[in-house]
Every structure is written in C-alpha cells, then in structure tokens.
Amino acid sequence: MLLDQYQEKVWLFNANMKGATDGYEVYRGDLVLKEGEIADDKGRRKPPLVGLKESVLVAKDDKLRFVSGFVDELAQLELLPDLYAGDLADDVIMLFFVANLGKPFKTALNGKTTYLIPMQRGIVWNELIEELRLEKSDFKGQSGEEKIVTLYDAFKDYKPKYPEVSWDEASANLVAEKREVWGAV
Numbered sequence: 427m428l429l430d431q432y433q434e435k436v437w438l439f440n441a442n443m444k445g446a447t448d449g450y451e452v453y454r455g456d457l458v459l460k461e462g463e464i465a466d467d468k469g470r471r472k473p474p475l476v477g478l479k480e481s482v483l484v485a486k487d488d489k490l491r492f493v494s495g496f497v498d499e500l501a502q503l504e505l506l507p508d509l510y511a512g513d514l515a516d517d518v519i520m521l522f523f524v525a526n527l528g529k530p531f532k533t534a535l536n537g538k539t540t541y542l543i544p545m546q547r548g549i550v551w552n553e554l555i556e557e558l559r560l561e562k563s564d565f566k567g568q569s570g571e572e573k574i575v576t577l578y579d580a581f582k583d584y585k586p587k588y589p590e591v592s593w594d595e596a597s598a599n600l601v602a603e604k605r606e607v608w609g610a611v
Contacts, residue, residue, distance in 0.1 A: 428485040428513060429453050436471065437461075437509065447571040450486050454551070454574065457481040457495060459505040476502050478522075480550035484578045489515035492578045496523045496550050500542070500597055507536040514538055519581045521557070523550055528599040532590045541588065542596055558584065 429451040432438050441455035456479050462472030481495030490513050497503055503522055507514075514520075518538050523545035530543045545553060558580045565573045 427451055428488045428490070429483065432457075439474065439477070443570045445569075445571040447569065447575060450484055450491075450571075450575050450578075452485075452571050452574040453481070453483040454570075455481065457483065458509065459497075459502060460508070476505055478502075478506070482550065482554065482574060482577070484574060485513075486515075489513060490518055491515050492519045492581060494521045494523075494550060494554060496525075496545060498525045500524050500527055500600060503535060503540075511536055519578070519584070521554070521581070521584075523548075523553060526600045526602070527596070528601045530586070530588045531596045531599070532586070532588045533593050533596045535593065541584075541586065544601075557586075 427446070429438070429444060433444070437458040438444065438453060439456050439458065441453070443455070444451075444453045446452070456477045458474040459478055460474060460476040462474050464470070465472045478495035478497060482492065483490060484492035490510065493506075493510075493514070503524070514536070520535065520538055521541040521543065523543050525544070525546055527542055527544040530541070533540050533542060543553070543557070554577060558577065560577070560580060564580075565576060568576060
C-alpha cells in the first residue's frame with residue numbers, strides 16, 4: 427500500500443492519523459517534501475529540510491487522489507513532484523495553503539490542477555472544511571478515516587472561481603507574510 431511505503435521511507439512524520447477505509451488509504455500529519463541529510467552509516471536521516479505541514483492525503487490503487495497541506499513559501503511546493511510525481515493520479519485534487527501568497531489561484535503543478543489559497547493563521551483541516559462549506563453533521567458518527575473520505579468526496583465537485591494562472595504568474599503574487607504562530611506561551 428502506498429502510504430505504508432511512505433511510512434517505510436520515513437516520508438510521513440508528526441502523524442495525527444493513518445488508516446484505511448472503503449478501499450482508501452488516508453493520512454493526516456506532515457509529509458516530507460525534501461529529505462534531511464543522511465545522518466549515519468546505517469542510512470538514517472536527519473529531520474526533513476522541507477515538509478508539507480498538516481497534510482491530508484487520500485490514496486487508492488497506489489495513487490494519490492487528494493493532497494493538501496500548508497507551506498510557508500510557494501516555492502516549497504515545487505519540491506512535491508521530486509518525490510511524488512509518479513504517485514499522483516491523473517485526476518488528483520491538490521489544494522495547498524500558502525503563507526506568502528497574495529491571493530487565491532487555480533494553477534497547475536507538474537501538469538496537475540492545483541488550488542492555492544493564502545493562509546497566515548488557521549488549521550488546514552478546519553480551513554478545508556470551511557472551503558467546502560461542510561458542517562459537523564456531515565461527519566456525524568464517522569471514524570477519523572471516514573471523515574477524510576467524506577472531505578475528499580466533497581472535493582470531487584469543488585469548482586471555486588479563483589483566477590486560473592500559470593505557476594509563474596502565481597509565483598509573482600507573493601507577499602512578505604509569515605504564518606502567525608499562536609497558542610500557549
């Protein structure tokens with residue numbers, strides 16, 4: 427199974443949940459975009475240099491069907507195809523929250539439709555639910571795995587009216603924002 431392979435390669439970290447339901451593999455946690463350097467002669471690696479934070483993944487038939495998460499800088503997303511290009515389904519849905527993005531866009535990353543949304547504060551899971559206008563009742567009585575599949579199913583009909591631009595045009599709409607860190611001091 428695809429996500430088991432990622433786990434063996436240590437591409438999944440800070441895992442919130444990994445499981446399977448109804449033929450889907452699902453994951454919530456961080457995803458490696460750029461591996462850390464090899465730390466010792468046994469091949470163990472240092473922590474990742476770049477990660478997709480708070481990622482949500484859905485895989486089926488050894489292909490990623492849904493990929494979402496947060497990055498501080500848009501350029502970090504350009505690393506995604508380095509490790510995962512061969513695993514992306516033709517109809518993959520990709521939506522990323524980006525701290526230094528000025529406004530939302532629809533674009534293509536490695537030939538795959540990608541939605542980019544600015545976010546300086548918030549939690550990816552909550553933002554995804556809000557973006558789809560889902561309610562708590564949509565998840566009532568579901569397991570964590572089933573909730574992710576419900577979210578994925580809602581995205582199949584997702585058609586926001588964001589301007590469609592090239593990756594270069596999206597990259598030209600950056601701001602000097604950083605994610606606001608908040609919580610216990």
